[in-house]
Amino acid sequence: MALLRDAVALPWLIAWGAAMAAAAATLTRILVARAEPEAPLPLAGATAAAAALALVWAVIPLHLAAATEPAATHALDLLLATVMTASALTLATLPSAALVLVAGTAAATAAPFALTGRPVVAAIVVALALLLAAGIFSRARAAARIGAAESALREREATVQLLLRDFEEGADWLWQTDAARRIVGASERFARACGVAAAELEGTPLLQSLAGADWESAAVPDELRLIADKMTRREPFSDVALPVTVRGETRWWQIAAAPRLDAAGRFTGYRGVVSDITEQRASAERISRMARFDALTGLPNRLSVNEELTRALSEAERWRARCAFMMIDLDRFKAVNDTLGHPVGDRLLRRVSERLAELVTENELIGRLGGDEFAVVVRDASDPGRLERLAHTIIETLSRPYEVDQHTLYIGASVGVATGPRDGRTAETLIRSADLALYRSKDRGGGVYHAYVPQLHLEAEERRVIELALRRALDNDELHLAYQPVVDSRSGAVRGFEALLRWSHPELGDIPPAKFVPIAEEARLIAPIGEWVLRTACAEAAGWPDDVRVAVNVSPEQLHNPQFVGVITDTLARTGLPARRLELEVTESVFLREGTGAVKLLKQILDLGVGLSLDDFGTGYSSLGYLSATRFSSIKIDRSFVQAASRGTAEAIAIIRAVVAMAQSMGMATTAEGVETEAELRLAQELGCGSIQGFYFGRPLPVSEARALAIAVRRPDASPAATRAA
Known part of the structure; x- marks a missing residue:
C-alpha cells in the first residue's frame, strides 16, 4: 500500500487492502484448522481462498506499467516474488491451494512484462513459478509421508497404552529387572500377586520372589531352573508355566520376558509379563481327566487303556519281554440292569471297579472299556503262572456277593487274555486277540479264564463266513x-x-x-x-x-x-x-x-x-x-436228565419224578427228550412222562x-x- 500510495487513489487503495486482509485471514484460519491432528483436509475451501488471494495480488501488476520510478517497479517485482515463495512454503500441506496462488500470482506478474516488451523478465517469473511448483510437489509428498508416520506412531502409542491398561486391569502384569536380575519399578499389582508390599519387592532378586519359601532349600521346580538358565545366558523366554506359592496357596503363573538393551547395546536387565493361569490350568486338567478317565468309576477309560497298552508293547519289543492284555466281561450283569434298573447297575459297576482297583500293583493298569467291560494292561507278563493266578483272582473276587441298596447281588466275570507281542504286535491286534479269548470264555458259560490261541482266530473267521452266507440263505432257498x-x-x-x-x-x-x-x-x-x-x-x-x-x-x-x-x-x-x-x-x-x-x-x-x-x-x-x-401247556425234560436217570443216577431220577409231579399238579403235560433206547423208554414210562421224543x-x-x-x-x-x- 505504501508503494502504490502515489499511483492509486486512496479509496481504491483502502479497498484493495481490505480485500487483501480478508482473503489472507480466511486462508490463515484454514491453515490453523489444518494443523489439528484429526482435522479433515479443507481442500475446496483452501483452494477457493488461495484463488481469491491470487486475484487480489493480481491487481498490483496492472499498476506496474503506470509506475514511473524504477525503484518502485523493482520493489513491486520483489514483493510479488516474495509472495510466490512464501505461498509455496506456507501452503505445502495444501498443494492445490499453493499451486493456484503461485500460478495466479505468476501469471499476473509475467503478463505485463511480456506486454511491455520485457520477455526476459517474464520468462524469469515463469521459471520461478515452475521451480516453486516443483518444490510444492516435493514438500507435499514429504508432508504426506510425515503425516502417515505420525498417524502410525499415534496408533501404536494408543495400542501400547491400551495393552498397558489391560495389563494393569486384567490378570496380567508387567515387571522388569536391572542387570543384576533385581526387580525395579515394582507395580502394586505385581506386589499383591507376590503377597508382599511394593516397597518390599523393590530390589529383591526376581528368582527369589518366584521361589518363595523354597529359595533357601533350593528345592525349586524345574521351570524356575529353566528361567534362571535363560536369564544367565541373557536369552528371551516365553510361555513358561511355573508353580508359585502365595500365602500358602499354589498358583500357576505363565511368564515371558526379553532382555533390555540401552542405546549403546549394553544389557540393562529384563522386561516381561506374568499371567495367572491357575483357573485355565485347572480347567484344562478337568477336561483332560474327562477325556482319559471314566466318569462313572473313575478308572482310566478306553483311550488311556489303549495308550498304556501301546507303551507296554513298545517296551516289550524294546527289551524282548512280554506284556499282556486282559478283557473282563461281567456275567449276568444285564439281568441286574433289566430287573433293578440302571441306577442300581451303575452303583454295582462302582463296586466292581473298587474291587478291581484293590487287585492291581504298579505292574498293572485297570480301566473300563464301557458298559460292563473292563480291561487290565500287564506291563511285565514274563511269568505266565502269575498271569493265570491274576485272572483267577479277578474272577473269584468279582464273583463274591455285593450289597447294593439292600439288594444282595450275585454276578460273575469271564476273562480273556492275550500276550504281546506273540498274540499281536499292535494294541489293536492284541485287543482283538483278547476279545476272541473272552468270547471263548463266555461261550463256555462264563466264570472262566481263557488265553488266546490261533485256533480262535480261525473260528472267528469261520463265524464271519457263516454269518455272511446266512444273510443270503433265505433268499437262496x-x-x-x-x-x-x-x-x-x-x-x-x-x-x-x-x-x-x-x-x-x-x-x-x-x-x-x-x-x-x-x-x-x-x-x-x-x-x-x-x-x-x-x-x-x-x-x-x-x-x-x-x-x-x-x-x-x-x-x-x-x-x-x-x-x-x-x-x-x-x-x-x-x-x-x-x-x-x-x-x-x-x-x-x-x-x-x-x-x-x-x-x-x-x-x-x-x-x-x-x-x-x-x-x-x-x-x-x-x-x-x-x-x-x-x-x-407242557414241560420238556432235558435229555441229560433222561440219560443220567437211565444209568441209575439217583439225583436225576428224583428231579424227573419231582418235575412230573409238579407238572401234573399244575395241569401241565411232560415230554422226555432224547429217548434213544428201550431202557430209557421204560424209565420215562415208569416216572410218569406223558410224551416221548427221541431217536x-x-x-x-x-x-x-x-x-x-x-x-x-x-x-x-x-x-x-x-x-x-x-
Whole structure:
C-alpha cells in the first residue's frame, strides 16, 4: 500500500487492502484448522481462498506499467516474488491451494512484462513459478509421508497404552529387572500377586520372589531352573508355566520376558509379563481327566487303556519281554440292569471297579472299556503262572456277593487274555486277540479264564463266513425244516412233530443248528428266519390230521418283539391252521432280559389259543416263578436228565419224578427228550412222562416222510410198532 500510495487513489487503495486482509485471514484460519491432528483436509475451501488471494495480488501488476520510478517497479517485482515463495512454503500441506496462488500470482506478474516488451523478465517469473511448483510437489509428498508416520506412531502409542491398561486391569502384569536380575519399578499389582508390599519387592532378586519359601532349600521346580538358565545366558523366554506359592496357596503363573538393551547395546536387565493361569490350568486338567478317565468309576477309560497298552508293547519289543492284555466281561450283569434298573447297575459297576482297583500293583493298569467291560494292561507278563493266578483272582473276587441298596447281588466275570507281542504286535491286534479269548470264555458259560490261541482266530473267521452266507440263505432257498415225531409214552401214537431248522449250503455243506443258530441270534437274523420257520411249519401242519400238533422253537429275540403276536395271528390266518394245533417252545433264558415284558407277551400268545412249552427245563435258571407266572401247556425234560436217570443216577431220577409231579399238579403235560433206547423208554414210562421224543421213535424226518407218517398213523390198524416202523 505504501508503494502504490502515489499511483492509486486512496479509496481504491483502502479497498484493495481490505480485500487483501480478508482473503489472507480466511486462508490463515484454514491453515490453523489444518494443523489439528484429526482435522479433515479443507481442500475446496483452501483452494477457493488461495484463488481469491491470487486475484487480489493480481491487481498490483496492472499498476506496474503506470509506475514511473524504477525503484518502485523493482520493489513491486520483489514483493510479488516474495509472495510466490512464501505461498509455496506456507501452503505445502495444501498443494492445490499453493499451486493456484503461485500460478495466479505468476501469471499476473509475467503478463505485463511480456506486454511491455520485457520477455526476459517474464520468462524469469515463469521459471520461478515452475521451480516453486516443483518444490510444492516435493514438500507435499514429504508432508504426506510425515503425516502417515505420525498417524502410525499415534496408533501404536494408543495400542501400547491400551495393552498397558489391560495389563494393569486384567490378570496380567508387567515387571522388569536391572542387570543384576533385581526387580525395579515394582507395580502394586505385581506386589499383591507376590503377597508382599511394593516397597518390599523393590530390589529383591526376581528368582527369589518366584521361589518363595523354597529359595533357601533350593528345592525349586524345574521351570524356575529353566528361567534362571535363560536369564544367565541373557536369552528371551516365553510361555513358561511355573508353580508359585502365595500365602500358602499354589498358583500357576505363565511368564515371558526379553532382555533390555540401552542405546549403546549394553544389557540393562529384563522386561516381561506374568499371567495367572491357575483357573485355565485347572480347567484344562478337568477336561483332560474327562477325556482319559471314566466318569462313572473313575478308572482310566478306553483311550488311556489303549495308550498304556501301546507303551507296554513298545517296551516289550524294546527289551524282548512280554506284556499282556486282559478283557473282563461281567456275567449276568444285564439281568441286574433289566430287573433293578440302571441306577442300581451303575452303583454295582462302582463296586466292581473298587474291587478291581484293590487287585492291581504298579505292574498293572485297570480301566473300563464301557458298559460292563473292563480291561487290565500287564506291563511285565514274563511269568505266565502269575498271569493265570491274576485272572483267577479277578474272577473269584468279582464273583463274591455285593450289597447294593439292600439288594444282595450275585454276578460273575469271564476273562480273556492275550500276550504281546506273540498274540499281536499292535494294541489293536492284541485287543482283538483278547476279545476272541473272552468270547471263548463266555461261550463256555462264563466264570472262566481263557488265553488266546490261533485256533480262535480261525473260528472267528469261520463265524464271519457263516454269518455272511446266512444273510443270503433265505433268499437262496437254502433253509429247510425237518420234523421229529413226539409220541404218547404208553400207546406210541404220534401226537405231533417238532419242526427243526436245517441249513444246506452249496459250498459249506450241511451246517448244524448248534453252529449257525447262535450266530443268527448275534447278527439279529433270527427274527426273519424265525418268521420263515413259523410260516413254513404252520403251512405244512395245516395238511395233517386234525389232532396232530406242530411245535416250533422260538428265540428270546422274537419274544421281545411286541409285533410277534401279530406275526402269529397273521400266520394262522394265512395257513388256516387252528391255534390249538400250534405249540411254541421257549427256554428259561427268555425271562432274564425283561421278565415283565416276556410274561405279558406270552399271556397274549396264550389268549390266542396257542400252546406253550418250556423247553430244556432244569438246565437253565430253574426258577419256579416262571411256571407260576405263565400257563405252560407242557414241560420238556432235558435229555441229560433222561440219560443220567437211565444209568441209575439217583439225583436225576428224583428231579424227573419231582418235575412230573409238579407238572401234573399244575395241569401241565411232560415230554422226555432224547429217548434213544428201550431202557430209557421204560424209565420215562415208569416216572410218569406223558410224551416221548427221541431217536428211539424216529430221527428228524424230511417233510415228505413226516407228512406220510402223520397220515399213516391215522389208519385204524396203526399200532405203536407200525408207528416206529413208519
